[in-house]
Amino acid sequence: MRANYGVGTMRRLIFDHALLPDGWADRVALTIADGWIEKIEPDATGDGERIAGIALPGMPDLHSHAFQRGMAGLAETRGPASDSFWTWRQVMYRFLDRLTPESVEAISAYAMMQMVEGGFTALAEFHYLHHGPDGQPYADRAELSARIAAAAQASGIGLTLLPVFYAHGGFGGLPPTEGQRRFVNDLDGFARLLEGAGKALTALPDARLGLAPHSLRAATPEEITALAGMVPDGPVHIHIAEQMQEVESCLAWSGRRPVEWLLENQQVDGRWCLVHATHLLPAETTAMAASGAVAGLCPLTEANLGDGIFDGVNYLAQGGRYGIGSDSNIELDAPGELKMLEYSQRLRDRGRNLMVRGQEGASTGRALYDAALDGGAQALGRRIGALAAGHRADIVVLDANHPDIALARGDRWLDSYIFVAGKSAIDRVIVGGEILVEGGRHRARDALAARYRAALDGLRG
The missing domain is CATH 3.20.20.140 (Metal-dependent hydrolases)
Known part of the structure; x- marks a missing residue:
C-alpha cells in the first residue's frame, strides 16, 4: 500500500542532475507538497534529501x-x-x-x-x-x-x-x-x-x-x-x-x-x-x-x-x-x-x-x-510528464554510475538509457513524491509477486 505522508506534507529532494523543461541542470532541488511539485531550484543550496543520480520525468x-x-x-x-x-x-x-x-x-x-x-x-x-x-x-x-x-x-x-x-x-x-x-x-x-x-x-x-x-x-x-x-x-x-x-x-x-x-x-x-x-x-x-x-x-x-x-x-x-x-x-x-x-x-x-x-x-x-x-x-489527461511546478512529482532516477551511462552527459544519458542500458539503469522511481523503487526493486515486489503466483496457480488448478 502507499505510504500516507498526510495533508500538508512537504519534502525537498535534491538531485545531482535533472531534465527540466528548458534542458539539463545540476544540483536540482524539488520542493514537493502532497505529491505535487511546488518549486524547482537549479544549482540549489541548503538542506534536503539528497538523491544521487539523473532525474527524468516519469x-x-x-x-x-x-x-x-x-x-x-x-x-x-x-x-x-x-x-x-x-x-x-x-x-x-x-x-x-x-x-x-x-x-x-x-x-x-x-x-x-x-x-x-x-x-x-x-x-x-x-x-x-x-x-x-x-x-x-x-x-x-x-x-x-x-x-x-x-x-x-x-x-x-x-x-x-x-x-x-x-x-x-x-x-x-x-x-x-x-x-x-x-x-x-x-x-x-x-x-x-x-x-x-x-x-x-x-x-x-x-x-x-x-x-x-x-x-x-x-x-x-x-x-x-x-x-x-x-x-x-x-x-x-x-x-x-x-x-x-x-x-x-x-x-x-x-x-x-x-x-x-x-x-x-x-x-x-x-x-x-x-x-x-x-x-x-x-x-x-x-x-x-x-x-x-x-x-x-x-x-x-x-x-x-x-x-x-x-x-x-x-x-x-x-x-x-x-x-x-x-x-x-x-x-x-x-x-x-x-x-x-x-x-x-x-x-x-x-x-x-x-x-x-x-x-x-x-x-x-x-x-x-x-x-x-x-x-x-x-x-x-493529467498534469504529468515534466519536472515543473504544478506537475505531479513522478520521477525516474538513473544510476549515474551504471557502466553504460557513466561516461555520458546531457542528452547522451538518454541515448545510452534507451539504446544501450535500458531499464537496468533505473535506480529509483518516485510517484507522487513517494519513493516506490530503490536499487531497481519495487518496495512491494515480494508481496505482489507472491499474490501473482498464487493467482496463476489458481487458474491452472
Whole structure:
C-alpha cells in the first residue's frame, strides 16, 4: 500500500542532475507538497534529501490491458494454420474465461508494479473485462473496475481508468461472439458501470476517469457519438486500424478506411487517443496529425502480434503527437518501447535516427523521450510528464554510475538509457513524491509477486 505522508506534507529532494523543461541542470532541488511539485531550484543550496543520480520525468503508459500480463508467453506456440492477431485473440479469450475478481486484481497489481520498475509512473488502463465468466454483470457492475483501482493503489502507479464500451462482434452492429460475453454492455448498462468506476477512483490520489469505445467494429456510429458525451472533459481512447483485416472490413462496411471514417464522422480532437493506427494512407496520416489527437503506439506488442509498423516518420514530420503504451504487457519496459519504435522505422526505411525533428546533431533518445512524455500526458489527461511546478512529482532516477551511462552527459544519458542500458539503469522511481523503487526493486515486489503466483496457480488448478 502507499505510504500516507498526510495533508500538508512537504519534502525537498535534491538531485545531482535533472531534465527540466528548458534542458539539463545540476544540483536540482524539488520542493514537493502532497505529491505535487511546488518549486524547482537549479544549482540549489541548503538542506534536503539528497538523491544521487539523473532525474527524468516519469514516463506515462498510455495503453494497457493489465490482465493480459498473466497470459504472457501462452501464445508463442505455432498453430496448425498461419498465426496472426486473430489466432492470438482466441488464446486470450480462453485465458480470460477463468479469471476471477481476485485474480484480475493480483495480476494487474503485479503488472503495474513491473511498469513502475520499468520506468512508467502513470497508466491509462483500457479496461474491457467487466462481467463474470457467464457474461452476467456482477452485483456491483463496476466490480472489476474497482479491482483495477485497488491494483493501482497497491503498486503506487498513477491511474487514468478507461472503462471500455463493447457491444458488437463486427462492423455494422454484428452480434458479439461467445468469447466476448464478459465485455458486452448496452449504453444504459455502461453508464451505470462508468458511474461505479468513478466512485472506485475516489480513494486514489489524482486519478482520472475517461472512457473508450473499444473499436469501430465493437461500437456503432450512434453509440460512439453517445459515448463521447458521457465524460465531457475526460480522455477518449479507441483501438483503430491495427490490422489489415480490420481495414478491409471497414471498407466493405462504410467505403472508408477506419481512421478516415473516424475523422470524418466524429469530433476528434486533443482528448482523443487513436491506439495503434498502424495502417494509414498518407492522407490519413496528414489528417490525424492535424486533428491534435495522440497516436497510441505500443511497439513491443505490435511486433509480437505482427500488426505492422506505424508511419512514424511522416506523422512526426507533420507535427503529429504520440505516446507509448505496454498493451499486452509481454514486456514492461519504457526505454524498450522507445527503442523498438525507432528500430521499427529503421528496418522499414533502411535508415538511422529517423524519429527526430531538428537539425543535424540532435539526440534521438531525447527526441523520443520528450515526444512520448508530451503525448502520454495529453492522452492520460493529467498534469504529468515534466519536472515543473504544478506537475505531479513522478520521477525516474538513473544510476549515474551504471557502466553504460557513466561516461555520458546531457542528452547522451538518454541515448545510452534507451539504446544501450535500458531499464537496468533505473535506480529509483518516485510517484507522487513517494519513493516506490530503490536499487531497481519495487518496495512491494515480494508481496505482489507472491499474490501473482498464487493467482496463476489458481487458474491452472
